[in-house]
Amino acid sequence: EVQLVESGGGLVQPGGSLRLSCAASGFTFSSYWLHWVRQVPGKGLLWVSRINDDGSSTTYADSVKGRFTVSRDNAKNTLYLQMNSLRAEDTAVYYCARWSDYYGGMDVWGQGTTVTVSS
Amino acid sequence: DIVMTQTPLSSVVTLGQPASISCKTRQSLVHSDGNTYLSWLQQRPGQPPRLLIYKISNHFSGVPDRFSGSGAGTDFTLKISRVEAEDVGVYYCMQATHFPYTFGRGTKLEIK
Numbered sequence: 001e002v003q004l005v006e007s008g009g010g011l012v013q014p015g016g017s018l019r020l021s022c023a024a025s026g027f028t029f030s031s032y033w034l035h036w037v038r039q040v041p042g043k044g045l046l047w048v049s050r051i052n053d054d055g056s057s058t059t060y061a062d063s064v065k066g067r068f069t070v071s072r073d074n075a076k077n078t079l080y081l082q083m084n085s086l087r088a089e090d091t092a093v094y095y096c097a098r099w100s101d102y103y104g105g106m107d108v109w110g111q112g113t114t115v116t117v118s119s
Numbered sequence: 120d121i122v123m124t125q126t127p128l129s130s131v132v133t134l135g136q137p138a139s140i141s142c143k144t145r146q147s148l149v150h151s152d153g154n155t156y157l158s159w160l161q162q163r164p165g166q167p168p169r170l171l172i173y174k175i176s177n178h179f180s181g182v183p184d185r186f187s188g189s190g191a192g193t194d195f196t197l198k199i200s201r202v203e204a205e206d207v208g209v210y211y212c213m214q215a216t217h218f219p220y221t222f223g224r225g226t227k228l229e230i231k
Contacts (some may be wrong), residue, residue: 035220037168045160045168045211047220061219095167105158105173105215112167 002026002108004079004096009113016086016117022079022096022110030054030074033099035106036081038092038115046092049081050099064090086117121146123212125223133231138199140226142212147192149216156215159188159197162225163208171210172197204230 008020022034036048049060049070058070069082079096093114097106124143132138140159148155159172170179172188175195185200199206207230212223 044225045213045222047222050220059218097168099215103170103173103177103179104154104156105170105179105213106160106168107170107173107179109167109169 002098004098004108004110006094006096006110006113009094009115011116011118012086013119014087014117017082017084018086018115020081020083020094020096020113020115022081024077024079024098027098027108029072029077033101034072034079035097035099036070036079037095037097037106037109038090039095039112040092048094051079083115086115088117091115091117120219121148121214121217121221123214123221123223125212125226127226128224129227129229131229131231132199132202134204135201138202138206138228140197140210140212142190142195142197142223144193144214146217148195148214149192154216155191157188157190157195158213158215159186160211160213160222161206161208162211163205166208168211199228202228202230206230 003025005023035050051058051070055072067085071080093112095112096110098108100107126141160168161171162168176188187198209225211225
């Protein structure tokens, strides 16, 4: 079964750091670009970051640029999001999603992990 | 950033009746490669988003035929021919032609 499973969310104080992980299974991980998308509870979706298949190219939303770093370990089939200098407005559910070149869309989504930034 | 203007923001539909959601942008979503990366996603309560329609009008695997997408350029529509109980949730349009990728605000579909 094709699957993405996020972990690493939790409660962190403003200014703190957290690293999210997204474990993939059921497909050739190293062949796909991957994205992070977040959602404030009860609100809409916001694209956060993407990384290409070999990890050599990354892109970020302006709101997280310089604070968040996306990376991947293709040997471990795992995607990461290192989040530093966290702010209250980063509080959200964070989803990892697979980009399919065939479909031209995000065809597989994880269940999400919740990040709460609060003192 | 590309603003995806999605309407309505909520819709109450009688079972078996049609539903329609509009998504408009001010800038064309036609990519330089000739594709239009406009998707529709469904998010059922308590679930992650799920791809329904890709590149304007193509059904993702397992998506019922009662869902259809149409449009071109800057104006797109998702239609449900006959709403069923399992269609309750929030529907989002998403563009992946221009960075940053952006989503509509979502349309909450409820059943009457």
